[in-house]
Amino acid sequence: MRISLSLVCIALFCFSCKKESNTYSTTSARDHAIAELNFEDVIKVVAAVSKETEGIRADFFDCIETLTVDTLSNPRTITVNFGQTTCTDDNGVRRQGSVSISYTDRYLQEGAIMNVVLDGYKIDEFSVIGNLNIVNLGINQNEKMAFTVQVNNGKVKAPLNDYEIHWSSTQYREWIEGSGSPWLIDDEYAITGTSEGTNREGEVFVANIRSALRSTYVCPWIVKGTTTISEEGPEREINYGSGACDGQISVTANGQVSEINI
Numbered sequence: 001m002r003i004s005l006s007l008v009c010i011a012l013f014c015f016s017c018k019k020e021s022n023t024y025s026t027t028s029a030r031d032h033a034i035a036e037l038n039f040e041d042v043i044k045v046v047a048a049v050s051k052e053t054e055g056i057r058a059d060f061f062d063c064i065e066t067l068t069v070d071t072l073s074n075p076r077t078i079t080v081n082f083g084q085t086t087c088t089d090d091n092g093v094r095r096q097g098s099v100s101i102s103y104t105d106r107y108l109q110e111g112a113i114m115n116v117v118l119d120g121y122k123i124d125e126f127s128v129i130g131n132l133n134i135v136n137l138g139i140n141q142n143e144k145m146a147f148t149v150q151v152n153n154g155k156v157k158a159p160l161n162d163y164e165i166h167w168s169s170t171q172y173r174e175w176i177e178g179s180g181s182p183w184l185i186d187d188e189y190a191i192t193g194t195s196e197g198t199n200r201e202g203e204v205f206v207a208n209i210r211s212a213l214r215s216t217y218v219c220p221w222i223v224k225g226t227t228t229i230s231e232e233g234p235e236r237e238i239n240y241g242s243g244a245c246d247g248q249i250s251v252t253a254n255g256q257v258s259e260i261n262i
Helices: 002-024 027-050
Strands: 066-070 076-081 094-103 113-123 126-139 145-157 164-177 188-198 204-216 224-230 236-242 248-253 256-261
Touching: 027 076, 027 094, 027 113, 027 126, 027 145, 027 164, 027 188, 027 204, 027 224, 027 236, 027 248, 027 256, 204 236
Parallel strands: none
Antiparallel strands: 066 076, 076 094, 094 113, 113 126, 126 145, 145 164, 164 188, 188 204, 204 224, 224 236, 236 248, 248 256
């Protein structure tokens, strides 16, 4: 009988520990934010190289090794090659590998469809894998240019392959600042949408943007907005802050708040 009671106590203790861990874990929130950060960078590269009316902008990063434009293919393509060695841009982001973009029309043209393929692409030593589809929806009811962005079969691998995150996303992006200027430094987008993924521990999660995220060209991180994370246990909330470019998020899980640098 003693052995049975001991086994029961051990089992209850382990269950209690697991339940507490699931209740307060921030792993999914952290991994979602990491995946979102890396794919947001890809979207910025596409927007930056495509923003001008002519559809090509070669001077947006010092780190481009080659920019290849194929106007004979249908659809037309641009390949941005950052090289095989890491290069750091003016915002402190380190990149290598290439981003290939096919266009049915110019980026600023309503109805334009852009498909994005990554080849050996790395951001700050994180390998970014997947395909993106970007569609220009034209001017919306707020008189702002809008886009949909889908990330399909996304994957982010940590440096040295320490872990990997699987991630897919559907976004609605409103270009709220800078669309009328030729410069990049004033560009700002408001982002809504949903994502789903599997964190580094193999646990599935779903993310829903609760208040629109704010992404600016001059900051490598999301600077504002909130997202809820649904998984086993209580819902988590990610708060990206109130506008500071600091790479910090706060995650609330069952009333407990954790500050995380991403």
